[in-house]
Amino acid sequence: MVQNRMLTSVSSAAGAEPPAFPMPRTCPFDPPAEYAALRIERPVTQVRLPTGQLAWLVTRYEDVRRLLTDPRVSSDREHPNLPLTEPVTPESRRRIAAVGRSLIGLDPPEHAPRRRMLVTEFTVRRIQALRPHIQQVVDGCIDELLAGPRPADLVAALSLPVPSMVICELLGVPYSDREFFERCSTAQLRRSIPAEERQRTTGELRAYLDRLVTAKEAAPGEDLLGRLIVHNRETPVFDHELLVGLAMLLLVAGHESTANMISLGVVGLLEHPEQLAQITADPAAVDMAVEELLRYFCIVDAQPRVAAADIEIGGVTIPAGDGLLIAFAAANRDEEAFPAASTMDLGRGARNHVAFGYGIHQCLGQNLAREELQIVFSTLFARVPGLRLAARVEELPFKKDSNVYGIDQLPVTW
Ligand code: HEM
Numbered sequence: 001m002v003q004n005r006m007l008t009s010v011s012s013a014a015g016a017e018p019p020a021f022p023m024p025r026t027c028p029f030d031p032p033a034e035y036a037a038l039r040i041e042r043p044v045t046q047v048r049l050p051t052g053q054l055a056w057l058v059t060r061y062e063d064v065r066r067l068l069t070d071p072r073v074s075s076d077r078e079h080p081n082l083p084l085t086e087p088v089t090p091e092s093r094r095r096i097a098a099v100g101r102s103l104i105g106l107d108p109p110e111h112a113p114r115r116r117m118l119v120t121e122f123t124v125r126r127i128q129a130l131r132p133h134i135q136q137v138v139d140g141c142i143d144e145l146l147a148g149p150r151p152a153d154l155v156a157a158l159s160l161p162v163p164s165m166v167i168c169e170l171l172g173v174p175y176s177d178r179e180f181f182e183r184c185s186t187a188q189l190r191r192s193i194p195a196e197e198r199q200r201t202t203g204e205l206r207a208y209l210d211r212l213v214t215a216k217e218a219a220p221g222e223d224l225l226g227r228l229i230v231h232n233r234e235t236p237v238f239d240h241e242l243l244v245g246l247a248m249l250l251l252v253a254g255h256e257s258t259a260n261m262i263s264l265g266v267v268g269l270l271e272h273p274e275q276l277a278q279i280t281a282d283p284a285a286v287d288m289a290v291e292e293l294l295r296y297f298c299i300v301d302a303q304p305r306v307a308a309a310d311i312e313i314g315g316v317t318i319p320a321g322d323g324l325l326i327a328f329a330a331a332n333r334d335e336e337a338f339p340a341a342s343t344m345d346l347g348r349g350a351r352n353h354v355a356f357g358y359g360i361h362q363c364l365g366q367n368l369a370r371e372e373l374q375i376v377f378s379t380l381f382a383r384v385p386g387l388r389l390a391a392r393v394e395e396l397p398f399k400k401d402s403n404v405y406g407i408d409q410l411p412v413t414w
Pocket of ligand 1: 103104105115167249250253254255257258261299300303304328354355356357358360361362363364365366368369
């Protein structure tokens with residue numbers, strides 16, 4: 001496997017220009033190497049964003065969890081100091097605000113009633129009821145993979161179609177439109193795609209979901225969006241715009257994140273055959289393995305917040321109004337919380353990772369993501385025991401420019 005575990009020191013001279021954020025990854029399996037030194041030397045430190053803004057990067061596990069439950073920390077996506085990793089235009093501000101206002105960018109007291117309306121759709125019980133359907137989807141994809149040529153691209157054959165099909169079915173979005181919405185969601189998350197193109201594709205996705213939500217408002221049907229529209233008539237918390245924003249959040253988060261986690265998880269398991277053997281020998285061990293893969297890869301690097309009041313943390317006082325970047329990927333590698341944190345250890349049994357965030361915005365779809373990952377890993381390695389990479393890890397196209405880490409293509413053979 002690829003190794004690059006040297007502690008990369010960060011400049012700490014007083015008055016020095018703050019390091020640039022996002023920081024580059026030098027090992028495909030690890031978060032940016034600077035995080036390790038920052039956690040020790042400057043656990044709360046200023047960084048410079050591509051927009052020129054300054055923000056406070058928080059890298060220690062305890063600090064991350066503390067801030068995510070601190071009522072003085074705001075998720076307001078419309079705040080002018082919210083740290084953004086892309087150039088800001090009035091259009092991109094509007095787009096971020098519209099999705100944010102639906103759920104992820106709300107603070108108390110507005111957040112709770114909207115989240116409450118959705119949680120019943122994502123309870124463990126509700127998601128367990130989807131198990132036979134998810135299993136069927138996974139088996140169908142593996143049947144096609146085995147019937148097709150070798151090598152095959154596992155992203156196209158399995159990682160993307162499984163969560164896409166499942167979220168489409170759940171939300172009531174036609175799966176036949178997948179190429180369109182997969183292209184639009186990818187564009188939303190990639191920093192290297194020109195801003196105009198990202199805005200155009202996001203506008204297209206928004207217009208598409210606007211038409212879909214309008215149709216469901218007229219005839220709700222038996223899917224999540226339909227149920228939500230009916231429920232919302234009795235207890236109104238979402239207007240039409242917010243429903244469209246929410247549909248966008250669920251559709252993008254619902255397939256893109258899980259797809260990336262499937263691909264990275266497969267690479268992680270294939271690169272650690274002795275650990276993979278443990279889960280193939282004992283299928284019950286897959287649940288714990290999934291938690292470790294989530295911690296180890298932590299695909300959502302950092303999320304933005306704003307300090308709504310002065311906050312003392314990690315030896316500094318963050319002034320009210322300053323932007324914060326809560327680095328989940330750094331927290332998940334904190335040795336204080338996870339001994340030998342840079343080692344992937346499927347038997348670790350740590351469910352207290354922050355790969356799904358923490359506090360009121362903790363991932364709404366985590367039960368669904370867990371179930372999809374468990375079914376994919378246990379089925380794939382049982383049905384294709386000879387699965388192996390058809391390229392060297394170093395050659396794989398990792399998504400270095402994406403706000404959600406992953407792999408674009410994964411050539412495999414068996
Ligand atoms: C492996 C897959 C996934 C990962 C790693 C992941 C990660 C995250 C993280 C880190 C957050 C917290 C963001 C923050 O605090 O700012 C979050 C929130 C969220 N996720 Fe996920 N997610 C995954 C899958 C999903 C799925 C499948 C869905 C939907 C079906 C989903 C829907 C959401 C929503 C709606 C929120 C916002 C919740 C709120 O603001 O109350 N996610 N996710």
